Amino acid sequence: MRTLFVGAGATGGYFGGRLAQAGKDVTFLVRPGRRTTLDRRGLHIKGPDGEAVVHPRTVTTETLDGPYDLVVLAVKSYALEQAMLDMAPTLGPRTVIVPLLNGMRHLDQLVGAFGPERVWGGVCVIMATLNADGDVVLMGGPLRLSYGPLDGGDDDRLPDVTFALEGEEFDSHPSRTVVDGMWEKWVLLATLGAVTTLMQGTVGDINRAPGGAVFAQAVASEALAVATAAGHAPRPGAVAMFEQLVASDQPTTSSMYRDMMAGRPVEADAILGDFVTRAAEHGVPVPLLSAAYTHLALYSDGRMTSAGGR
Structure with missing residues (x-):
């Protein structure tokens, strides 16, 4: 083939x-x-x-x-x-x-x-x-x-x-359930992306900071609520893995965080922007995910302005 x-x-x-x-x-x-x-x-x-x-x-x-x-x-x-x-x-x-x-x-x-x-x-x-x-x-x-x-x-x-x-x-x-698998990955990426880019640190560092663990869990709850409202609630095994990763003390980051720290373009629209849009379509409030998307939009605008000024 x-x-x-x-x-x-x-x-x-x-x-x-x-x-x-x-x-x-x-x-x-x-x-x-x-x-x-x-x-x-x-x-x-x-x-x-x-x-x-x-x-x-x-x-x-x-x-x-x-x-x-x-x-x-x-x-x-x-x-x-x-x-x-x-x-x-x-x-x-x-x-x-x-x-x-x-x-x-x-x-x-x-x-x-x-x-x-x-x-x-x-x-x-x-x-x-x-x-x-x-x-x-x-x-x-x-x-x-x-x-x-x-x-x-x-x-x-x-x-x-x-x-x-x-x-x-x-x-x-x-x-045979590849769409559900895509949603499960999306929930994880949206959560890790929002948590690490908004706080600008690793998952472990954020969980050790005052209020960090509560913040990370709140972002995770928003993401899970959106997927559930859209008819793609993550399966129990995926939820367990997801919660373990979000609560980790390891130096885990997201690809968006690594790209942002290196000054590269980020996938903010596909990972967070579309997620926030779907939350609105289903009437799910996502203030933390929305804040992270706004933060990355400003970052992207700053990159474009800097590139145009050189």
Whole structure:
């Protein structure tokens, strides 16, 4: 099964790199600069157990050779529109698109552009970043990938997609409840994102600060209330894991916090903005989540102003 990974950042680079390492038919659609780096020195994946170097096949928008059977979309939410334009020529009538984006609103955009017969749901669990050399650096924690049709029904393409996404280095499995899984991840990301960016600290530091634990639990309660009102209450196991993480004394952060501290763009609209919008639609008050979104909106505006002034 010909598989195209759109993006070779921390998420796409890890999962796509591991699949390429396992001999799967994987190609990365990347920008020319990233292609030059990957072609010259390979894709480095660094973790607690050592380092792997993969030399994947790469293409750019100028050298696309579609169609592909499977397209895994692994970009940040603010890069989605351009990624959709870039990947459009690679799609055939039976191509499956598995997006690994955060939040939910990207599903409406993808279905509207490419049709419900192509778009599935996808959930990835990974804590990783790119270093200055463009290497994927794992930060610990589980490595999981799940995917499946949005309606949870049968699809004759599922066995091939399952084989294409199976890897020995991470847990990969199809799911009939992939939308619920996406909501569970969204609740976690919205909570951790709001807590860490608003307080500008790790979960452990916040819980040790006066009033920090109460604040973190209040944010978590808001997020759980929104998901429940939307008809996607997290399952008991997910809630237990979620509550344990929010109450942790470990130096856990969110990707938005790490991006904000590094002065990079953040996924505020997809993770918090859309969450706050859905809360309003269901009449759920979320003052803390709203405050965090306002804070990140001001941060994003400041970035844009600084960039325009240089």
